[in-house]
Amino acid sequence: xxxxxxxxxxxxxxxxxxxxxxxxxxxxxxxxxxxxxxxxxxxxxxxxxxxxxxxxxxxxxxxxxxxxxxxxxxxxxxxxxxxxxxxxxxxxxxxxxxxxxxxxxxxxxxxxxxxxxxxxxxxxxxxxxxxxxxxxxxxxxxxxxxxxxxxxxxxxxxxxxxxxxxxxxxxxxxxxxxxxxxxxxxxxxxxxxxxxxxxxxxxxxxxxxxxxxxxxxxxxxxxxxxxxxxxxxxxxxxxxxxxxxxxxxxx
Amino acid sequence: xxxxxxxxxxxxxxxxxxxxxxxxxxxxxxxxxxxxxxxxxxxxxxxxxxxxxxxxxxxxxxxxxxxxxxxxxxxxxxxxxxxxxxxxxxxxxxxxxxxxxxxxxxxxxxxxxxxxxxxxxxxxxxxxxxxxxxxxxxxxxxxxxxxxxxxxxxxxxxxxxxxxxxxxxxxxxxxxxxxxxxxxxxxxxxxxxxxxxxxxxxxxxxxxxxxxxxxxxxxxxxxxxxxxxxxxxxxx
Numbered sequence: 001x002x003x004x005x006x007x008x009x010x011x012x013x014x015x016x017x018x019x020x021x022x023x024x025x026x027x028x029x030x031x032x033x034x035x036x037x038x039x040x041x042x043x044x045x046x047x048x049x050x051x052x053x054x055x056x057x058x059x060x061x062x063x064x065x066x067x068x069x070x071x072x073x074x075x076x077x078x079x080x081x082x083x084x085x086x087x088x089x090x091x092x093x094x095x096x097x098x099x100x101x102x103x104x105x106x107x108x109x110x111x112x113x114x115x116x117x118x119x120x121x122x123x124x125x126x127x128x129x130x131x132x133x134x135x136x137x138x139x140x141x142x143x144x145x146x147x148x149x150x151x152x153x154x155x156x157x158x159x160x161x162x163x164x165x166x167x168x169x170x171x172x173x174x175x176x177x178x179x180x181x182x183x184x185x186x187x188x189x190x191x192x193x194x195x196x197x198x199x200x201x202x203x204x205x206x207x208x209x210x211x212x213x214x215x216x217x218x219x220x221x222x223x224x225x226x227x228x229x230x231x232x233x234x235x236x237x238x239x240x241x242x243x244x245x246x247x248x249x250x251x
Numbered sequence: 252x253x254x255x256x257x258x259x260x261x262x263x264x265x266x267x268x269x270x271x272x273x274x275x276x277x278x279x280x281x282x283x284x285x286x287x288x289x290x291x292x293x294x295x296x297x298x299x300x301x302x303x304x305x306x307x308x309x310x311x312x313x314x315x316x317x318x319x320x321x322x323x324x325x326x327x328x329x330x331x332x333x334x335x336x337x338x339x340x341x342x343x344x345x346x347x348x349x350x351x352x353x354x355x356x357x358x359x360x361x362x363x364x365x366x367x368x369x370x371x372x373x374x375x376x377x378x379x380x381x382x383x384x385x386x387x388x389x390x391x392x393x394x395x396x397x398x399x400x401x402x403x404x405x406x407x408x409x410x411x412x413x414x415x416x417x418x419x420x421x422x423x424x425x426x427x428x429x430x431x432x433x434x435x436x437x438x439x440x441x442x443x444x445x446x447x448x449x450x451x452x453x454x455x456x457x458x459x460x461x462x463x464x465x466x467x468x469x470x471x472x473x474x475x476x477x478x479x480x481x482x483x484x485x486x487x
Contacts (some may be wrong), residue, residue, distance in 0.1 A: 008278060008481070019314045023341045023354060024307035030346050039364035125348035127301045128401060 027187045031122050040115045041069040046099065047141075055140035061101040065072055066094045066113055074133065075120040083141060103147035107225050112138035144228075146218055151232035153217065164204045167217045167231045174198050178220045180231075186213030206242045212238040274483040275330065277319040279441060281476030284312035285338050286449075286469040290355055290395075294340040295465060300401065301344055302389055306430045308341040310357065312374050317476055319365060326369040334361035336470060338392070349410070356396040363389015363424065369431075379433030385443065391421040393468040397453060421449035421470065433469040437482050445474040 048062025050057045056066075066081045070093065081088045081095050084104070088097040095113075118131035125131035154166040165182065182193045182203045193203065205215070216233040287310035292324040294306055313336070321330020343352030346353040373380040395417040401410040431445025452467040 004481070005276065008276065011278075019316060019335075019337070021308075021311075021313045021337050021339045021356070024337050024345045025308045026305045028303060028346045030343055030348075032347050119439060123302060123346050123348035124301055124351050124401075125403045125405060125409075127303075128351070128403065128409065131348060131404040132405050205447045 005187065007226055018030070030123055035071045035073075038070055038074050038115060038133050039068060039137065040071055042113050043067045043069070045109075049139075050142075055108070055142050057142045058099055058101075059144045059146065061099055061145070064099050065094055065096045068113070069239055070115070071115060073119055073121070074117045077116045077118055078156055079116070080114045082110070082112045082114070101143065104143050104145070106143050106145055106227050107223050109141045109143065110138050111141035114138055147227055147229035149232050151228035151230075153215065153232040153234040155215070155234040156234070158204065160206075161210060162204050162206050162208050163215065163236055164202055165215045165217065165234050166202045168201065169198070169219060169231065173219065173221075175249060176221045176223060176226065178222045181218045181220065183216050183218065184208075184213055185216070186211055210238070212236045269447050272324045273322075273485055275319070275323055275328065275479045275480050276483070277320045277478060278322070278435075279317040279319075279442065279443075279476040281315045281317070281474055281477030281478075282312055283315040283336055283447070283470075283474045285310050285336070285357075285470035286471040287338070287340070287357070288446075288469060289466040290340055290357065292467065294342050294353070294355060297342055297353045299342065299351055299353060300391075304342050304344045304351060304353075306340070306342045310337055310338045310340045310355075312472065313338045315474060315476065317361075317478070321365070321367075323482070326372075328365075328367035328369070328383070330365060332361065332363050332365050332389065335359070336361070336391075348405065349401070351401045352398075354396075354398045354400075354462070356398075357468055358394040358396075359421075359468070360390065360392040361389060363387055363423070367429075377435070379431070379439075381431040381433065381439075383429055385429060385430065385445070387427065387445075388427040389423060391423050391449065391470055393417075393419045393421060393453075393455070393470075395468060417455040419453035419455045419468065421468065423444060423449045423450040423470070425474070427474070431480060436484065439480040439482070440477070441480050442477045443475075445476070447471055447474055 025057060042195040044056060044064065045067050046062055047056050047058035049055070066079070068076060070076060070080060076093050078089060078091050079093070079095050081097060088095055090096075114134065114136040117135070118126045119133070120126070125129060134250045155163050157163055177198045179197045180200065182195065195203070214233055214235050217231045218228050219231055220228040286336045294309065315334060315336050315366055317332065317334040319330050319332045320433040321328055337357065340354060341354045341356060343350060345352070367383050367385040370384065397415040397417070399413040399442040405411045425445050427443045427445030427446040429441060434440060445468060449469050449471045452469055453485055454465040454467055
């Protein structure tokens with residue numbers, strides 16, 4: 001009988017400890033979106049992507065922006081655009097920023113866009129602001145800014161009616177020199193010629209059709225961080241068929 | 252507690268005087284319903300940081316367990332009891348991203364005494380049939396465990412877990428009607444139905460700012476139990 005009493009008490013103790021009410025669960029099956037990427041596309045405005053360099057290239061100061069295109073079912077909480085050590089943040093799908101070439105040395109940088117998104121279907125994590133879908137994309141960016149000049153270049157019209165543009169370069173730049181560009185702009189169209197000869201000091205445009213326009217000569221350096229600059233410009237009028245009066249070379 | 256010890260002492264004295272016929276040890280398992288009106292209000296009004304939280308459990312009836320030790324003589328049966336009840340309430344929501352739940356788990360430990368009066372004793376073959384009425388009384392020791400949890404799977408640091416515990420006492424009275432089926436000299440099957448009335452309920456206080464300043468745990472409700480009674484004959 002004593003054994004029976006012990007068994008009884010052990011059984012009762014076991015039942016006491018095991019019979020605890022089991023709570024139910026309010027499980028909401030929201031259906032998780034199975035997507036590989038939150039972003040479908042990212043577009044930058046204010047500078048262009050150069051296929052030949054496989055990089056974005058920015059040459060001028062000005063307003064720029066980044067626009068996100070996101071997969072259906074997601075909502076952007078914030079986005080961060082980074083360029084080198086600079087950072088811009090936005091709470092929408094678009095982030096506007098300013099590129100100030102005076103503050104960014106020429107060179108290659110990483111341009112990145114990081115997006116923090118959530119699903120707008122009312123998950124627990126979403127409601128308490130802890131839902132995190134983070135995606136980052138990055139691209140190479142080249143800053144190829146150039147310094148302009150108000151200096152007028154000498155020019156003359158040869159016997160065939162072609163303009164010959166003259167420029168001067170300090171001899172001390174020979175070692176670091178990479179190339180010149182001679183850029184003819186007319187009616188919002190730019191034609192660029194390139195010369196790798198440091199000793200070249202003039203250029204005859206044999207394709208000139210007498211329509212006027214502006215010639216501007218830039219000097220580029222081997223070290224990409226040294227900003228190219230303009231050696232000056234020559235402005236030709238439509239009626240101009242001789243030379244610029246101020247800088248006419250002495251014959 | 253003092254009253255229970257006093258009662259046990261009286262029982263032992265009673266045994267020694269030679270009046271008692273048998274010592275009984277009893278175990279019953281059953282089902283109880285619970286009032287818990289204050290607790291239901293707390294659960295309903297609990298503010299959570301999610302909008303789609305629902306009350307999933309509102310202190311439903313659940314298993315009760317009961318042990319009794321007593322002395323039986325002639326038509327009378329009296330002794331001490333220990334009973335365990337538990338139930339819980341929950342409001343919350345769970346999805347693949349995490350969960351937000353508020354839970355209140357109540358446990359009641361009943362300590363008291365009972366008196367049982369046999370109405371009649373019918374013998375059928377070797378079995379006996381004994382309807383009885385019973386009155387139990389004593390204290391309920393309440394234990395309330397409150398927990399408030401937010402879990403975010405992708406960012407566990409964003410979650411929280413707050414827990415609190417409360418305890419208090421109720422005084423209960425429980426009239427019952429039951430039947431004992433004597434299976435042999437030493438064992439009887441017991442079934443009964445009862446109603447527990449928590450006549451005095453102690454207020455539980457909390458320092459929690461979001462929790463109401465006081466509430467009562469009300470175990471009042473119907474009971475239905477069945478079990479076995481073991482007899483140790485004291486007289487040959």
